[in-house]
Amino acid sequence: MSSPIRPVPLEKAYRLINHGPTALISARYGGETDVMAAAWVCALDFDPPKLMVVLDKSVYTRALVEDAGTFVVQVPVASQAELVHAVGSISLGDDPQKLARTGVELVALDGDLPFVAGCSAWLACRLVPEPHNQSRYDLFIAEVTGAWADERVFRDGHWQFETADPALRSLHYVAGGHFYAIGEAIEVPEIPG
Amino acid sequence: MSSPIRPVPLEKAYRLINHGPTALISARYGGETDVMAAAWVCALDFDPPKLMVVLDKSVYTRALVEDAGTFVVQVPVASQAELVHAVGSISLGDDPQKLARTGVELVALDGDLPFVAGCSAWLACRLVPEPHNQSRYDLFIAEVTGAWADERVFRDGHWQFETADPALRSLHYVAGGHFYAIGEAIEVPEIPG
Structure with a gap:
């Protein structure tokens, strides 16, 4: 099967996170690769597109982000809820086998950055x-x-x-093991200028 | 009918926006009250709870926030999608009757702050x-x-x-007149510590 992954124009990149999904943050530095869950991710600008993310001082991924100066924000899908919760609960500092244990697979999309397979957007x-x-x-x-x-x-x-497989819906985290998947589309008329 | 509005303990306040809903921002200063829509709102800390919001230099509400030093973030509901889109499309600077025109009603919950009626959280x-x-x-x-x-x-x-009236679901904005309502609950087992 050919890959369904396609580039998104940078001016539309904000739309990948505009609806407030919980994200996975991945980073790689000095031979180490980590993936964490982050609900506190938000768009910051359209052009050039910017975003912001809260990385607590206790999370291992933070040091990799600081050292590498690069990272990936990806939008996991409903069928990955257990993986999202697991990478958000286990620290690479405690378990060097975290990625294998939690079932994270990586794909290459851009240079050496670690992209998490099976997500809907990166x-x-x-x-x-x-x-x-x-x-x-x-x-x-x-x-x-x-x-x-x-x-x-x-x-x-x-x-x-609204037309895709529900397994591909975004996840929206509350607390504990509780998520919501994104739901039904709501369309409202454009306001005349 | 008695009001269904109840205080939420501050340590749980982050949960009101943790799932990434589009918000309404309201502020009042010098006799002026404005309400705007903001998709770029995000929790920043648990205790004391903090949040962050992007307010473009072009939006009228921004000056009220800066002058008052206070504002309200509220979570509108699915049945308010037209109101949300309208307050996000019309500027109080262009139409002093913006709130009346867009159907915004205000309620008092705390001092002189303007809270938008009909939302699910404030x-x-x-x-x-x-x-x-x-x-x-x-x-x-x-x-x-x-x-x-x-x-x-x-x-x-x-x-x-999952059990409330679907009209009370949160809104998650994409672009134009396109929103999604929040969807189905997904529960995953807690990870043993």
């Missing part, structure tokens, strides 16, 4: 250093340098949740 | 001044000083979308 990010935000708020700002999506669920610049 | 916020973030990124950080929710859809510290 944003390659370059850190915009802001030491005050990072130390005081655990807040990391990045420019999006590349974007891709699974065309079965995002194409023509829009999510296609 | 977070009273006090700006944490960060001039660099505000001017460079249009990024505003705030501490949450009070939280309330409609107990028909949020109680015992959890959203109850």
